[in-house]
Amino acid sequence: MIPKIVRRGLPLLPLALLSGCNTVVMNPTGDIAKQQADLITISVLLMLIIIVPVMILTVLFAWRYRKGANAKYEPDWDHSTKLELVIWGAPLLIIIVLGLITWVSTHKLDPYRPLDRIDEHRPIPASTKPLEVQVVALDWKWLFIYPEQGIASVNELVTPVDVPIRFKITSSTVMNTFYIPTLAGMIYAMPGMETTLNAVLNKPGDYKGLSANFSGEGFSHMHFGYKGVSAGEFDAWVAKMKTNPGVLDRADYLNLEKPSVREPVRYYGQVETALFNRVLNRCVAEGSVCMNEQMARDHKRNEVAAAVRKLPKDGAGAQIAGLEVCEIPEAAAVAGATNNISVKK
Known part of the structure; x- marks a missing residue:
C-alpha cells in the first residue's frame, strides 16, 4: 500500500x-x-x-x-x-x-594556472594574450576595470567568446565570492589580497554572476549581468565605452565604495591609472600609505636593524646600536661608512 x-x-x-x-x-x-x-x-x-x-x-x-x-536459518554463520x-x-x-x-x-583546474585550451578540441595558440579584467567587490555591487582598454563598468561584465580571460580579484571591505556559474567555479575576493581566475567562455549569450558569500544587508542583490559577445562586438562595445564621459578617479571611487543596494549599471570611459593597485593596497584616499610601500619600508628597516645588531659594541658600533628605530636610516649610513656594511635599499 x-x-x-x-x-x-x-x-x-x-x-x-x-x-x-x-x-x-x-x-x-x-x-x-x-x-x-x-x-x-x-x-x-x-x-x-x-x-x-x-x-x-x-x-x-x-x-x-x-x-x-521460507528463508534458510543459519544462526552460526559469521x-x-x-x-x-x-x-x-x-x-x-x-x-x-x-x-x-x-x-x-x-x-x-587551478584558477591561477594559465589556460592551455579554448575547449576540448582547440588548444590556445602560444601567442594568445588573455584579456585582463580587474574585479573589485564593493558593498553591495561589483566593479569591473579593463586596464588595457582604460574603461570600467559597475554590475555589468562583457567579454569576447573563445578568448582567455584573466580576472584579478580583490574586495574593498569584507570577503565576498566571485561566481559566474556558466564560466568557472567560485573564487574569493578579499580586502588587501589579490586572487586570480583564468577562464574562457565558449558561447555568446546573456548570463548572470553573483556573490556566493554572505556579506551583509545587501548581499541578496549583489549580482551582475554577464554578456558573452563576439570579438567584433566586443571591440565595438569598447569603442562605445570610450565615448562615455564618466571618469573613474580616486574621488569617484570613494563615493562608489559607499554601501548601496540595487546599484544600477554604470559605465566609465576613463579610469585613473593604477586605481586597482590602490584599492588592493588600501590607499585610495589622499595621504594614505599603500600597504606594499609600508611593507617594503618595514622590510628595509628590519634588514638595517639586523645589520646594526651585528656591529661590535665599541666605538662607532656602540653609538649606532644605541639609535632609536626611527633613526635606523641614519644608522645605516654611519654603519656603511665606518664598518663597510652593505644594506639593500
Whole structure:
C-alpha cells in the first residue's frame, strides 16, 4: 500500500526530474565550468556503484527475510571471505580512483594556472594574450576595470567568446565570492589580497554572476549581468565605452565604495591609472600609505636593524646600536661608512 502523501507526489516526479535538465552548473558554456561539471558527474557515477547495490539489497533482504518467508536459518554463520572482499574492496577502489581524479583535476583546474585550451578540441595558440579584467567587490555591487582598454563598468561584465580571460580579484571591505556559474567555479575576493581566475567562455549569450558569500544587508542583490559577445562586438562595445564621459578617479571611487543596494549599471570611459593597485593596497584616499610601500619600508628597516645588531659594541658600533628605530636610516649610513656594511635599499 503506497502512503497517501507519496501518491500525491508521484505526478510531480517527472517535473522534478525535468527541472534539473537545464541547470547552469551542469550545462555551462565555459570550458573550465564544463570540466568541473564533468567531475561532478564522474563522482556521482562512481558513488552510485555503491549506493545502487545497497538500495537494491536493502529491499531484497527485507523481502527475503520477511516474517513467514521460507528463508534458510543459519544462526552460526559469521564470516564470508568473498563478501568481505566485495564490502571492503569496492569502496577502496572507488576511493583510489576518486583520489587520482582529484589530484589531477586540482592541478589542471587551478584558477591561477594559465589556460592551455579554448575547449576540448582547440588548444590556445602560444601567442594568445588573455584579456585582463580587474574585479573589485564593493558593498553591495561589483566593479569591473579593463586596464588595457582604460574603461570600467559597475554590475555589468562583457567579454569576447573563445578568448582567455584573466580576472584579478580583490574586495574593498569584507570577503565576498566571485561566481559566474556558466564560466568557472567560485573564487574569493578579499580586502588587501589579490586572487586570480583564468577562464574562457565558449558561447555568446546573456548570463548572470553573483556573490556566493554572505556579506551583509545587501548581499541578496549583489549580482551582475554577464554578456558573452563576439570579438567584433566586443571591440565595438569598447569603442562605445570610450565615448562615455564618466571618469573613474580616486574621488569617484570613494563615493562608489559607499554601501548601496540595487546599484544600477554604470559605465566609465576613463579610469585613473593604477586605481586597482590602490584599492588592493588600501590607499585610495589622499595621504594614505599603500600597504606594499609600508611593507617594503618595514622590510628595509628590519634588514638595517639586523645589520646594526651585528656591529661590535665599541666605538662607532656602540653609538649606532644605541639609535632609536626611527633613526635606523641614519644608522645605516654611519654603519656603511665606518664598518663597510652593505644594506639593500
